[in-house]
Each structure stands twice: as C-alpha cells, then as structure tokens.
Amino acid sequence: MNAPISTVTGERADFLESLRRHREFLLFTVKDLTDEQAASHPTVSELCLGGLIKHVGEMERGWAKFIVEGPTGLGGDFDPSQWSEEMQKERANEFAMVGDDTVESIVSEYQRIAARTDELVTSLDSLDIAHPLPSAPWFEPGAQWSARRVLLHLIAETSQHAGHADMLREAIDGSKTMG
Numbered sequence: 001m002n003a004p005i006s007t008v009t010g011e012r013a014d015f016l017e018s019l020r021r022h023r024e025f026l027l028f029t030v031k032d033l034t035d036e037q038a039a040s041h042p043t044v045s046e047l048c049l050g051g052l053i054k055h056v057g058e059m060e061r062g063w064a065k066f067i068v069e070g071p072t073g074l075g076g077d078f079d080p081s082q083w084s085e086e087m088q089k090e091r092a093n094e095f096a097m098v099g100d101d102t103v104e105s106i107v108s109e110y111q112r113i114a115a116r117t118d119e120l121v122t123s124l125d126s127l128d129i130a131h132p133l134p135s136a137p138w139f140e141p142g143a144q145w146s147a148r149r150v151l152l153h154l155i156a157e158t159s160q161h162a163g164h165a166d167m168l169r170e171a172i173d174g175s176k177t178m179g
Helices: 010-028 035-039 049-074 085-093 103-123 147-173
Strands: 130-132 144-146
Touching (some): 010 049, 010 147, 035 049, 035 103, 049 147, 144 147
C-alpha cells in the first residue's frame, strides 16, 4: 500500500534519502540565480544549469514510467540514426532553457517529478519488478532492469549531474555546493 515516506524503512528509505540528498545538491546550484545566469554557458560545454535540471527531471520521469510501464515508458526502442531534425532539436532543448523556461518553472516541475518518484518508491509492491530495456546503442542487448536497478541508476545520474552543475555554478559566480 501507499506508506507515508516518513514511515518507509530499509532499502526504500535508503533510496529515498540518497535521491533527496543528491537532488538537494543539484537544486542548490541554482539558488539565488537569475534566469539569465541559469541559462548561461559559463564553460566551453553547451550545458547550462537550468538545462541540467530539466534533463535530470525528464530522465527521472522516464525511468519512473519504465518501472510502471516497461520499455514503452522510456519511449520504446531507440535508433538515433532515425531521429528527425525535430526530434534532435527536442532532445537538445532538454538540456537548455528555451521559450518560457524560468528557474522557478524548471525547479517546480523537477520537484513535482521527484515527489511522484518518491511516491512510487513507497507504493511499489516489490523492487524486484523488472522489464526488458528498450533496444538502444547504450544498453546491453537483451538486458532487463528491476525497479531497484532503476533507482540505483537515478541516484547515479542525479549525483553525476549535480557534480556537473556544481562546476557550472562555480564558473558563474564562484559559489560551491560543498567546501
């Protein structure tokens, strides 16, 4: 059943605590920034802080859908060579602040996604639920991931991108998440 997050114990509590901690590191990098600063590219990379948070949110949303729906939750099989120009631009926009994007709107959406993921972690009947991964050049052919494996992946991705974001923030104004 749907246990309140505060009553979750064991590995589920560990997953939630780790996700929360790395999300905090990621979100700290846009604290007190303007939209222009969050959209800037302060290094030779194309990455910007707002875009990183958007990407991590979309990644988390997709993997949570995978836990529930299987490979179609991630969009099914991937063949980047078949992507249209529009699909490539849409993918690039996931890493940028475009249109009406603001720090506030991106952070708010990310927090909604995170809350849904947390609820999923507390309500799954089993973390052993597994699905085959879609066909993609970056996945091992024929592999399948359990909900547990997906949560480990979410933690790793969030942590990795929080580190990227910390470097971008330091390049903008010298601020650091830690230290």
